[in-house]
Amino acid sequence: MRKPRTPATLQKTAPVFAALGDPTRLHLVAVLCAGGALSIAQLTMGTTITRQAVTKHLAVLAEAGLVHDVRQGRERLWEFEPARLDEARRSLEAISRQWDQALRRLKALVERPDRTDH
Amino acid sequence: MRKPRTPATLQKTAPVFAALGDPTRLHLVAVLCAGGALSIAQLTMGTTITRQAVTKHLAVLAEAGLVHDVRQGRERLWEFEPARLDEARRSLEAISRQWDQALRRLKALVERPDRTDH
DNA sequence: ATAATATGCAACTGCATAGTTGCATGTATC
DNA sequence: GATACATGCAACTATGCAGTTGCATATTAT
Numbered sequence A, B: 001m002r003k004p005r006t007p008a009t010l011q012k013t014a015p016v017f018a019a020l021g022d023p024t025r026l027h028l029v030a031v032l033c034a035g036g037a038l039s040i041a042q043l044t045m046g047t048t049i050t051r052q053a054v055t056k057h058l059a060v061l062a063e064a065g066l067v068h069d070v071r072q073g074r075e076r077l078w079e080f081e082p083a084r085l086d087e088a089r090r091s092l093e094a095i096s097r098q099w100d101q102a103l104r105r106l107k108a109l110v111e112r113p114d115r116t117d118h
Numbered sequence C: 001a002t003a004a005t006a007t008g009c010a011a012c013t014g015c016a017t018a019g020t021t022g023c024a025t026g027t028a029t030c
Numbered sequence D: 001g002a003t004a005c006a007t008g009c010a011a012c013t014a015t016g017c018a019g020t021t022g023c024a025t026a027t028t029a030t
Helices: A008-012 A014-020 A023-032 A038-045 A049-064 A082-111 B008-012 B014-021 B023-032 B039-045 B053-061 B083-112
Strands: A067-074 A075-080 B067-071 B075-080
Touching: A008 A014, A008 A038, A008 A082, A008 B023, A014 A023, A014 A049, A014 B014, A023 A038, A023 A049, A023 A067, A023 A075, A023 B008, A023 B014, A023 B053, A038 A075, A038 B039, A049 A067, A082 B008, A082 B023, A082 B067, B008 B014, B008 B083, B014 B023, B014 B053, B023 B039, B023 B053, B023 B067, B023 B075, B039 B053, B039 B075, B053 B067
Parallel strands: none
Antiparallel strands: A067 A075, B067 B075
């Protein structure tokens, strides 16, 4: 069997998925992608955890490139950054496509077993 | 400000993202979605870690519904399960759509500032 | 039966992360 | 200047997880 190598583009999306893999962070993303630029205090309203915990989650999301902050007076506003999430979306689509192709190849192989696929 | 509530369908996809958030697991998914049903030993070939570690990663992926196993003789074959990944893909598309809508609303508000959007 | 292969189970280490509390700092407001 | 508000920083706890090692069990091959 050939040694399988995963495309580097897919590997780069792992941190994005990891950032989205927490319910609290997923909630924050959902709130921010509704459009506004919200402060930490405002974002804490929608949760049950501390402001400090929210700050840490925002840092994780920022590290993954999913949000970015804008200083404004004594507030620190956060807004959604769609670029990385679009990359992740395209990665999932690529996997789906590859799966469909594999199914098609398998089906064709079953229908014409004399043709060896290599 | 209104208390924001994230749709339950999005929250349910958090474990899927968490499962995809590890480079090794992402690699396993990529290998399996290429079509075959592979044994644990075969899947370990493509990595630098132990067979036991691969087994644990497969358990996480199975818990998230991304793969499932089929016992066959002394082997345990694993294959890709596209359903959950499609859900995750649709979740990301939903977020993208919501973001685009928010941008359009904002743009319309800027172009016609007399119309208050509420 | 024996040997080789494929996997399972359990204990253990190390490290990352979620969450907290307490206090300090900067910024409006009166 | 004093007060209230928004955030930053640091220390600490607890839990989970990635990964390992060692040994046991099941299955195929000789």
